[in-house]
């Protein structure tokens with residue numbers, strides 16, 4: 001049974017209509033997203049103005065929605081996933097043709113309870129995600145990214161080692177499943193998995209496999225920054241990645257993957273930019289209990305600072321584990337992480353961004369993006385040109401030395417307290 005909706009104080013006529021719907025877990029009083037809440041609550045004129053301020057403008061205009069085929073929208077209704085599509089324009093250039101790429105993001109909840117046999121859990125997730133991949137393929141998506149460790153529950157809160165059994169080699173079961181789809185739809189697919197490295201002592205990594213549009217494996221990237229916050233006990237399972245900041249030059253553009261917690265590290269974002277990324281995906285697993293306001297800010301800021309597009313993906317739902325656990329923070333034992341709030345979206349280098357997908361439903365977000373926008377923003381704002389990398393390189397080199405002393409100039413007239 002779903003919890004019954006509560007009546008907000010005064011949300012206008014449309015909102016009153018909506019609150020008769022049951023409140024979904026993790027929703028905003030029954031609303032799927034902030035954007036939908038505002039749309040239902042404000043007059044059209046006010047909503048337009050608020051959207052402009054919240055989402056920015058792309059080439060001076062609000063982001064355009066793309067109408068998808070009826071066959072695709074009916075699949076989304078049948079499988080109850082959120083489907084949204086937008087278009088980012090760039091200015092017309094006299095010497096270069098537009099480079100328009102259609103990009104997709106998929107967010108999903110797990111398919112079976114976490115106490116079901118592991119093989120059944122994995123198969124059920126694949127079956128659940130497949131209609132969304134098919135919808136992306138049928139919509140002409142060129143590059144698609146799934147969420148972090150999409151083929152398993154995010155069990156790293158538990159510290160139990162049995163969840164390692166979900167790990168697969170880079171060319172394992174889930175990759176093979178996606179290779180067929182990549183080939184079928186001529187689509188690059190980024191597949192974040194729990195990796196088992198057979199050639200190096202069967203060690204575990206948090207890895208994104210990049211599958212080319214011919215179904216070939218282009219390469220992999222391993223998560224650079226491993227969290228030690230809240231219930232994110234991932235360091236029990238895998239170490240910091242050893243693959244650097246690769247950019248994968250695909251048939252559709254230069255892409256990179258900054259896996260989840262790496263989004264809190266501006267230098268991580270920067271490194272992908274220095275290597276020439278035009279689209280950086282941030283497949284994630286994050287919950288409301290951590291600082292949710294960080295979610296839309298960090299990705300958008302990275303897109304602006306590095307003059308590339310960012311696709312942010314977060315899983316959906318509450319995953320309850322068989323055995324309660326604690327995380328050394330004094331909180332009572334519990335059996336779940338909290339609610340993974342979805343809210344996947346795109347951010348562009350010109351500071352515009354799409355609204356977010358649902359906070360509680362599976363979803364497919366599609367965006368057309370003219371990659372020419374990246375260089376146009378570099379030329380306009382000159383962030384690369386003005387970056388003064390040599391200053392930071394010197395500081396970092398000093399900082400890494402054991403005898404580093406911070407550059408602090410003390411006011412000579414200030415009497416330090418004894």
Ligand SMILES: NC(=O)NCCC(=O)O
Pocket residue numbers: 148227229232259260261262284285286287290
């Ligand atoms: N998956 C992961 O790295 N989560 C850490 C928490 C966060 O960065 O929001």
